[in-house]
Amino acid sequence: MTARWKSVFIVLAATAMTAAAQNAAAQSKIPRAADGHPDLSGIWTNASITPFERPSDLAGKEFFTEQEAAAYERSHQRNLDQRDGIKGTNADVTLAYNDAWWDRGTRLFTSRRTSVVIDPPDGHIPPLTENRKRQLAAIAETRRKRCEQPGCGLENNGQLGPADGPEDRPVMERCLSFGNVAPMVSTAYNNNYEIVQTQDFIGIDVEMVHQMRRIPLDGSPHMASSARFWAGDSRGRWEGDTLVIDTTNFRPEAAFRGSDENLHLIERLIRLDDDNMRYQFTVDDPTAFAKRWTGELIFVKSKGLLFEYACHEGNEGMSGILAGARADERKAAAVSAKSATR
Amino acid sequence: MTDCGYARTGTIAAVLVWTALAGLAQTPTPALKRTVDGKSDLNGVWQAMNTANWDLLAHGSAPGGVSSLGAIIAVPPGESIVEGGAIPYVPAAAAKKQENFAHRWTDDPEIKCFMPGVPRANYMPYPFQIVQSANTILFTYSFAGAVRTVRMGIKEQSPVDSWMGWSVGRWEGNTLVVDVTGFNDQTWFDRAGDFHSDKLHVVERYTPRGRDAIDYEATMEDPEVFSRPWKISMPLYRHLEKNAHLLEFQCIEYSEEVLYGHLRHGKGETK
Numbered sequence: 001m002t003a004r005w006k007s008v009f010i011v012l013a014a015t016a017m018t019a020a021a022q023n024a025a026a027q028s029k030i031p032r033a034a035d036g037h038p039d040l041s042g043i044w045t046n047a048s049i050t051p052f053e054r055p056s057d058l059a060g061k062e063f064f065t066e067q068e069a070a071a072y073e074r075s076h077q078r079n080l081d082q083r084d085g086i087k088g089t090n091a092d093v094t095l096a097y098n099d100a101w102w103d104r105g106t107r108l109f110t111s112r113r114t115s116v117v118i119d120p121p122d123g124h125i126p127p128l129t130e131n132r133k134r135q136l137a138a139i140a141e142t143r144r145k146r147c148e149q150p151g152c153g154l155e156n157n158g159q160l161g162p163a164d165g166p167e168d169r170p171v172m173e174r175c176l177s178f179g180n181v182a183p184m185v186s187t188a189y190n191n192n193y194e195i196v197q198t199q200d201f202i203g204i205d206v207e208m209v210h211q212m213r214r215i216p217l218d219g220s221p222h223m224a225s226s227a228r229f230w231a232g233d234s235r236g237r238w239e240g241d242t243l244v245i246d247t248t249n250f251r252p253e254a255a256f257r258g259s260d261e262n263l264h265l266i267e268r269l270i271r272l273d274d275d276n277m278r279y280q281f282t283v284d285d286p287t288a289f290a291k292r293w294t295g296e297l298i299f300v301k302s303k304g305l306l307f308e309y310a311c312h313e314g315n316e317g318m319s320g321i322l323a324g325a326r327a328d329e330r331k332a333a334a335v336s337a338k339s340a341t342r
Numbered sequence: 343m344t345d346c347g348y349a350r351t352g353t354i355a356a357v358l359v360w361t362a363l364a365g366l367a368q369t370p371t372p373a374l375k376r377t378v379d380g381k382s383d384l385n386g387v388w389q390a391m392n393t394a395n396w397d398l399l400a401h402g403s404a405p406g407g408v409s410s411l412g413a414i415i416a417v418p419p420g421e422s423i424v425e426g427g428a429i430p431y432v433p434a435a436a437a438k439k440q441e442n443f444a445h446r447w448t449d450d451p452e453i454k455c456f457m458p459g460v461p462r463a464n465y466m467p468y469p470f471q472i473v474q475s476a477n478t479i480l481f482t483y484s485f486a487g488a489v490r491t492v493r494m495g496i497k498e499q500s501p502v503d504s505w506m507g508w509s510v511g512r513w514e515g516n517t518l519v520v521d522v523t524g525f526n527d528q529t530w531f532d533r534a535g536d537f538h539s540d541k542l543h544v545v546e547r548y549t550p551r552g553r554d555a556i557d558y559e560a561t562m563e564d565p566e567v568f569s570r571p572w573k574i575s576m577p578l579y580r581h582l583e584k585n586a587h588l589l590e591f592q593c594i595e596y597s598e599e600v601l602y603g604h605l606r607h608g609k610g611e612t613k
Contacts, residue, residue: 034378041475151607164607166598176594194491196473196480198385203473203480210489212482214471214588229590306491308504312594313456313528315601322605329607 030241030271035199038241038271043306044299046184046279047105047191049076052295054115054123062121064112077106103189109298110276116185118280119294128258132288136258150332153321163325166318171230171253173318175311179256181211181231182247182265183281186297193299194306202236202243209311215245222248230254232265243269260288275301374516374550377474382516382550384472384479387581387588390465390558393420395452397534398574400427407447417533423465425573429536435567442535450533453600455593457488457505459529460522460544461560461574469581471588479511479518484591492520500524503540518548539566554580 031039054061064072115123128136146152146162153163155170162168171177180187184206192207204213215236223233225248233249245267252261264284271277277299284292375383393401400422406415431439442449452458458466463483473480479492492511500508500523508524522544530537547559556578563571580586603609 041478166602167595174594174598176592196475196478198473198475201385201473203482205480205489205491210487212487212489212590214482216587220585220587230592231590305498307501308506310457310505313505318602319605322602325607326605
C-alpha cells in the first residue's frame with residue numbers, strides 16, 4: 001500500500017468510525033427486538049389535531065414555534081367548546097356528534113408541523129389528473145341526479161346521497177373501512193393501532209372496525225393484480241432501522257383522497273425513542289394524481305389497551321338509513337297521489 | 343492459493359459434509375420450533391381439517407340450505423369432535439338448540455358475517471394466523487377479519503362483553519393455555535345451532551405436535567346452558583405452501599342482501 005492510499009484509508013476509517021459512533025448514540029435510545037431490528041411493537045395512537053393540508057393562513061410556514069403550537073391548540077379547543085354550544089336538531093344531525101364523541105385529542109403532532117402533507121412542500125395534495133377528475137365528476141353527477149328524486153339519505157359531508165341499497169352508501173357506513181388503515185392517518189376516533197412484530201411478519205391491528213394490516217417480511221412478491229383487498233396487499237422490508245411497507249392491490253372503493261385502483265402506497269416506520277414513532281406514507285398513483293405526495297404523522301405510545309370494535313355486528317344505522325329513504329319515498333308517493341285526486 | 347491450500351480446503355469440505363450428514367441421520371424428527379425466549383413457536387398460518395363448523399357432533403351427509411346450489415352447499419359427513427360424543431345441555435337449553443337447528447338457514451350468525459367467537463373461529467373452513475411475540479399473541483382470522491389478542495398473564499378483566507372474548511394466556515411447559523371470558527351471547531359453535539350464554543368460559547390448550555401441527559383442545563363451561571364442562575379436540579395443520587399468507591375475507595358485502603335486502607328501493611316495504 002502506498003503512503004497516499006494509507007492516508008486515504010485512515011481518513012475513511014476515521015470517518016466511518018465517527019458516523020458509526022454517532023449512529024450508535026442515536027440508536028441506543030430505541031428499543032430493539034431480539035433480531036436487532038427496532039422494536040415497533042406495542043399500542044400506538046396517532047390522534048392529533050394537525051390539519052391534513054396546510055391552512056391558507058399558514059401558507060409558507062412548515063413548522064409552528066413552540067408558542068405558536070400552544071396557541072393553536074388553545075384556539076382549537078375554544079372553537080370546539082363554542083361549536084358544542086350550537087343547539088337544535090339540525091346541528092345535532094349535521095355535526096353528527098357533539099365533541100365528547102370525537103377522539104382526535106387536543107394536541108398537534110410533536111413534530112409541530114403545520115400539516116400532515118409534507119411533500120409537496122406547500123402542504124397540499126397535488127391536483128388530480130384530468131381523467132380522474134372526469135371520472136369522479138361523472139360519479140358525483142349520477143349520484144346528484146338520483147337524489148333529485150325522493151329516497152336519498154344524508155352523508156357525513158352534509159350532502160344527500162343515494163340509498164337504494166347498502167352498496168350505495170359510503171364504505172364507512174357499511175363498516176367496511178374508515179379510511180385510516182392504509183395509509184394509517186388519524187380519523188374521528190379509535191385512533192389506536194397495535195403492532196405485533198416477529199422476525200418475518202408484522203401484524204397491525206387497527207382498532208377502528210378491527211381492520212388488520214398483515215405484512216409479511218418474507219421477500220415474496222405481491223399477488224397478481226386481479227386479487228383485490230380493502231387493506232391492499234402489503235409486503236415489508238427493513239432498510240436499516242426503517243420498516244418499509246409496500247402496498248398495492250387495493251379495492252377501487254378503498255380510494256384515499258381521490259386515489260384509484262392503481263394506488264401504490266409506500267410507508268416508512270421509524271422508531272424515534274421509547275414513546276414516539278415517525279410514520280411517513282407516499283401516495284404513488286400516476287393515473288389519479290399529477291405527482292407523488294407524502295404525508296407524515298407521529299405515533300405516540302398509548303397507555304391503554306385495544307378493544308374490539310364490532311361495527312358491522314351492531315350496524316342498526318344502515319337499517320335506519322335505508323328505512324328512512326323508503327319512508328321518504330312513501331311520503332312523496334302519498335303527496336303526489338293526493339294532488340292527483342284533487 | 344497453493345496446492346497445499348487446495349488440499350486443506352478439500353479436507354475441511356469433507357469434514358463439513360460428513361458433519362451435516364451425521365446431523366441428518368441423528369435427527370429423524372426435527373425438534374419443536376422455539377422462539378428466542380425458549381417457548382413453543384406457534385407462528386404460522388393454521389387451519390382445522392374437519393366438518394365441525396357444520397356440526398360438532400357426529401353427522402352423516404345432509405342437504406344444504408339452498409337447493410339451487412346442489413352439491414356445493416350440501417352438508418358433508420363428519421366424526422364428533424366432542425369428547426364423549428354429546429354436549430351436556432340443561433333441558434331448557436336442549437330445547438333452544440333444537441329451535442336454533444330448525445332456523446339454522448336464517449339464524450346462524452355466520453350467514454350475517456358476524457365475528458364467529460371462540461372456539462368456532464379456529465375450526466371454520468378458513469385459515470388463521472398466529473403472530474407470536476413474548477407478551478402478546480395475535481390471532482388474525484381470514485373470516486370477517488376477526489381478530490383476538492392473547493395477552494400473557496395480564497390481570498385486567500374484560501371491561502365489556504365482546505364477540506371474540508377476552509383472552510389471557512400462560513405457558514404450561516410446551517402448551518399455550520388461553521383463558522377466554524367476556525363473551526356476549528350472540529355467537530354459535532356451529533351451523534347446527536349449538537350455542538352458549540354470556541357466561542361462557544373457554545379454556546384453550548395449544549400443544550405443538552411436531553413442527554407442522556398443533557393439538558388443539560377447548561373446554562367449555564357455562565352454567566346457564568351446560569350441566570358440566572365439556573371438551574372438544576382436533577389437530578390444527580400448518581399451511582405449508584410457499585406463499586402461505588393469510589388473506590382478508592371481508593364478508594360484510596356478501597351479507598348485506600340478507601341483512602338489508604328488504605329495505606331496498608322497489609322492495610315490498612315501499613308499498
